[in-house]
Amino acid sequence: MSLSLLEQLIESLRVLPGVGQKSAQRMAYHLLEREREGGQRLADVLAEAMQRIGHCSLCRDFSEQSLCAICASASRDRQQLCVVESPADRLAIEHATGYRGLYYVLQGRLSPLDGIGPRELGLDRLAERLSQGEVEELIIATNATVEGEATAHYLGQLARQHRVRPSRLTQGMPLGGELEYVDRGTLSYAFGSRSEMPE
DSSP states (O other), X not given: OOOOHHXXXXXXXXXXXXXXXXXXXXXXXXXXXXXXXXXXXXXXXXXXXXXXOEEOTTTOOEESSSSOHHHHOTTSEEEEEEEESSHXXXXXXXXXXXXXXXXXXXXXXXXXXXXXXXTTTTHHHHHHHHHTSOOOEEEEEOOSSHHHHHHHHHHHHHHHHTTOEEEEOOTTOOTTOOGGGSOHHHHHHHHHTOEEOOO
């Protein structure tokens, strides 16, 4: 038996992180009871975003163009490259620090159990970028989780292979914490006091 339109709406809302059956049901009822105009706007923007937003060809961040605004900017320092796990982490660093270099967005972290290896994170493209000689410092800003630390170790080795100095965010970052949830002051301090990674 096929699902009714209302059931399909509820199931579709469950794809969002942290949204279970009850939350999806409340959202669906709210949209239908009180916010039909907003729901239609959401549907239109969501459909357009799913079609038009892709990835920057240089840093892998979300972008409507082949190059995102940061990579296209002539005012950014091309000798510094900050590697983050997600676009949310990039945004957190951009808002909390005075960093003026470029980024590389992994769109994940190494997790062999989940089938996520170097290829899925685009590390071949990162290695190619490092081999061009423009980047002098690779700032590794992965999360302080087990997978994030393993990813950081791999990135440090990759940087050294290409004679690039790897550095890592240090003080103030809680073990097991994720960048997008760290307060701006702590993140700014950790970014400013980053240290070179040991071999």
